[in-house]
Amino acid sequence: xxSFANSKDSAKLGGCPDHGDLMNYHTPTSFSDASAIxxxxxxxxxxxAGGTDVLVQLRSDLVTPDDLIDIKHIEGVKDITxxxxxxxxxxxxxxxxxxxxxxxxxxxWPGLVEGMDLIGxxxxxxxxxxxxxLCNGSPAADSVPGMVAxxxxxxxxxxxxxxxxxxxxxxxxxxxxxxQKGELISKVHIPARGENGGDxxxxxxxxxxxxxxxxxxxxxxRIEGDIITEARVVMGAVAPTVVLVNDAATAIxxxxxxxxxxxxLAQAATAACNPIDDKRGTIEFRKDVAGVLAKRAAKIAxxxxxGEAQ
Amino acid sequence: xxxxxxxxxxxxxxxxxLCDPRETLLDCLRDRVGMMGVKEGCGTGDCGACSVTVDGRxxxxxxxxGAEAEGKEIGTIxxxxxxxxxxxxxxxxxxxxxLQCGICTPGILVAAEALLKKNPDPTETELRYWxxxxxxxxxxxxxxxxxxxxxxxxxxxxx
Ligand code: FES
Ligand code: FES
Numbered sequence: 001x002x003s004f005a006n007s008k009d010s011a012k013l014g015g016c017p018d019h020g021d022l023m024n025y026h027t028p029t030s031f032s033d034a035s036a037i038x039x040x041x042x043x044x045x046x047x048x049a050g051g052t053d054v055l056v057q058l059r060s061d062l063v064t065p066d067d068l069i070d071i072k073h074i075e076g077v078k079d080i081t082x083x084x085x086x087x088x089x090x091x092x093x094x095x096x097x098x099x100x101x102x103x104x105x106x107x108x109w110p111g112l113v114e115g116m117d118l119i120g121x122x123x124x125x126x127x128x129x130x131x132x133x134l135c136n137g138s139p140a141a142d143s144v145p146g147m148v149a150x151x152x153x154x155x156x157x158x159x160x161x162x163x164x165x166x167x168x169x170x171x172x173x174x175x176x177x178x179x180q181k182g183e184l185i186s187k188v189h190i191p192a193r194g195e196n197g198g199d200x201x202x203x204x205x206x207x208x209x210x211x212x213x214x215x216x217x218x219x220x221x222r223i224e225g226d227i228i229t230e231a232r233v234v235m236g237a238v239a240p241t242v243v244l245v246n247d248a249a250t251a252i253x254x255x256x257x258x259x260x261x262x263x264x265l266a267q268a269a270t271a272a273c274n275p276i277d278d279k280r281g282t283i284e285f286r287k288d289v290a291g292v293l294a295k296r297a298a299k300i301a302x303x304x305x306x307g308e309a310q
Numbered sequence: 311x312x313x314x315x316x317x318x319x320x321x322x323x324x325x326x327x328l329c330d331p332r333e334t335l336l337d338c339l340r341d342r343v344g345m346m347g348v349k350e351g352c353g354t355g356d357c358g359a360c361s362v363t364v365d366g367r368x369x370x371x372x373x374x375x376g377a378e379a380e381g382k383e384i385g386t387i388x389x390x391x392x393x394x395x396x397x398x399x400x401x402x403x404x405x406x407x408x409l410q411c412g413i414c415t416p417g418i419l420v421a422a423e424a425l426l427k428k429n430p431d432p433t434e435t436e437l438r439y440w441x442x443x444x445x446x447x448x449x450x451x452x453x454x455x456x457x458x459x460x461x462x463x464x465x466x467x468x469x
Contacts, residue, residue: 025314025331025377048375055373056354058332068331070378097367121443122421123361126369209442 023065027073031157031186034069039159039182041067047184049077049093050127052120053136071184080105086192092185096125109190110304111199111218111297115146118203121210131185134167137175138212140237144171145218146201148234148244151191158183168234171241197222198304200297203236204289206280213237214281217269217293219301226256228302233265233294238273238286245272248294257302265298266291318379320345321389329376336360338376339386347387347416351445358444361417362386368424370443387416390423398468399423399461406457410448418444422458430466434459 024041028034038045043066046054057063071077077093080102088105096116099105106113119128119142131154133143147167156165159182170185172178179185199220205211216236221228233248248268255261275286313328320343327342336353339345339362351357353372360371363385390397399419402408409415418441425432425440432440437458438451446454 023331025375048378051375051378052355052373055334055375059334059353059372070375072378095367120355121358121370122424122440123358123368123370123443124355124373126364126367127373209439 024067026067026069028069028071029073029075031071031074031162031184034071034074034184035157035159035182037067037069038184043067045069047071047135050095050129050132052124052128053132069184083192086194088190090130090188090190092131092187093129096120096128097122099130100125108193109146109150109199111201111220111301112143112146112150112152112190115201115216115218116143118142118201118213130188134170135177135179135185137171137173137177139171139174139239139241140213140216141242142201142203142213142216142236144242145216145234145236146199146220147188147190148242149199149201149218149220149232151220151232153189154185155187155189156183157186162186164189168242168244173240194222196224196305197230198301198306200300200304202293202297202300204281204293212280215273215275215286215289215293216242217290217297219294219297221252221298221301221305223302223305228252228255228257231298233269233298235269235272235290235294238275238290240274243272245269248272252298257298262295262298266295269294314377316377316380318382318384320384321386327376331375331377333376334372335362335364335374335376335379335384336371338379339371339384342376345386345388349413349416351413351417356443356445357414357417358421358441359414359417361420361444363420363424366424366427368421385420387420390419397423398464399426399458402457402461402464403454406453406460408449408453408457414444414446414449418446418454422461426458426462426465430462430469432459432462 026037045067046065048068048070072093077091079091081089099113100117130143133141152167153164155162170177201218203213203216218234221231231249231253233245236242248265251264251268252261270287270291273287273290275283277283317326325343329338339348349359351359355370355373362371364382421444
C-alpha cells in the first residue's frame with residue numbers, strides 16, 4: 001500500500017488521526033491498476049463510479065474506506081457501444097440518465113432500461129450506475145432483475161486477469177458479492193436482442209416514485225408466431241438475492257401466454273419467493289404480489305416481442 | 311499530509327481549491343469556493359437542495375466528492391441570473407410566491423432549468439417526475455409547479 005500512497009495518483013487526509021481516520025483517494029487509469037491497488041491494501045476498499053451508495057455510506061460513517069478507488073479516469077467507462085453481433089457493451093460509469101437518453105438501447109432492451117430508470121431521483125440518475133446497483137448487493141436492486149433476465153454478463157478484472165461472469169452469479173446475499181479481494185467489474189455485456197424478443201420490469205412500491213421495491217419482477221422472452229420459445233423470469237426483493245425462476249420460465253415456454261400459462265407462471269413465481277416480513281410488506285403479501293407482477297410483466301414483454309408499442 | 315488540488319470551472323469561471331479526499335463537492339462549493347446558494351438539506355441524496363449541474367448533468371453535489379470535480383464544468387444557482395437581471399424562473403418564483411423559507415429554492419431552480427434546457431415544453435406530469443427528488447417542506451408543490459410551467463411558457467414565447 002505504501003507504494004501507492006506515495007504515488008502522485010493518491011492523496012491522504014489526516015482528518016482525525018486518533019481514530020485512524022485516513023483515506024487514500026486513487027485515480028488509476030486502467031482496471032489492472034485499480035485491481036492492483038485494491039489487492040495491495042490491507043484495509044477497507046471501495047470503488048467509486050457513480051458514488052450514490054458509497055458517499056451515503058461515507059457520510060453516515062457506515063463504511064469508511066482506507067482506500068477509495070475512483071475508476072472514472074479509466075478509458076471507456078462512459079461508453080455505450082453496440083457490438084458487431086448486435087449486443088451492447090456498457091462502461092461501468094455509464095449513468096442511468098445516459099441509458100434513458102439512448103434510443104437504440106431502449107429499443108432493444110426497454111425492460112432493462114426501465115429497471116435502471118426507476119432508481120432514485122433525476123439527480124441520482126445523473127450519477128447512478130448498473131454496476132454500482134449490482135455491487136451494492138441489495139436484493140431489491142431495481143436494475144438487477146432486468147440484467148439477469150436479459151442474460152447479461154460482466155467482465156471481472158482481478159489480480160489474475162479478467163473473466164466473464166453471469167450477472168446472477170455476482171450477488172451473494174444482502175450487501176455481499178462473490179467478488180474476491182482485488183476484483184472489480186470492468187464492463188457490462190448485454191446480449192444481442194435478436195428477432196421477436198421483448199423484456200419488461202415491474203416493481204411494487206407503496207408510493208408513486210422514489211421508493212425501494214417491495215417486490216420486483218423482470219421477464220424476457222422470445223416468440224415464434226404466437227408461441228413463446230424462450231423465457232427468463234427473475235424476481236427481486238423476495239429472497240436474499242435476486243432469483244432466476246426456471247419453473248416460471250417453463251410455465252410459459254411453449255404457450256401463447258394464455259390464462260392457464262399465466263396462472264402457472266404466477267404460481268411458480270410465488271413458490272420461488274423466500275421473502276422477509278418487514279414494515280414494507282409481509283411475507284404473504286410479497287408472495288401474492290410476486291405472482292401478480294410476473295403475469296403483468298410477462299404480458300408487457302409478450303406485447304413488445306410482438307412489436308406492439310408499449 | 312497532502313490535500314488534493316482541484317482545478318474546475320464554476321459558472322464559467324475557473325476556480326482552484328485544496329480539499330480533503332472525503333470532502334463532498336457540496337462542502338467544497340460552500341466552504342472553499344464560497345457558493346453559499348448551494349444548500350445542504352440531508353447530505354444523503356434525498357432532498358435535492360444541493361442540486362448543481364456537472365458538465366450539464368443535474369446531480370446532487372452531496373453525492374459527489376470535491377476531488378471528482380477536476381476538469382469539470384459546474385453550474386450553481388449563482389450562475390443563473392444575468393447580473394441584476396433575474397432569470398425568468400427566478401422572476402416567476404417571486405410572482406407565484408413559490409418559496410417560503412427558501413432553502414429548497416436554489417436546488418429546485420437549478421433542477422427546473424436543467425429540465426427546460428432538455429425539454430422546453432414539459433407536461434405537468436413530466437415536470438413533477440423530474441422534480442420528485444427536490445423536497446420542499448414549506449411552500450407546497452403546487453406553487454412551484456405553476457411557477458415553472460409559467461416560466462417555461464414565457465421562455466418559449468421569448469425564444
Ligand atoms: S443535501 Fe444533497 S440531496 Fe439533500
Ligand atoms: S421553501 Fe422552505 S423548504 Fe421549500
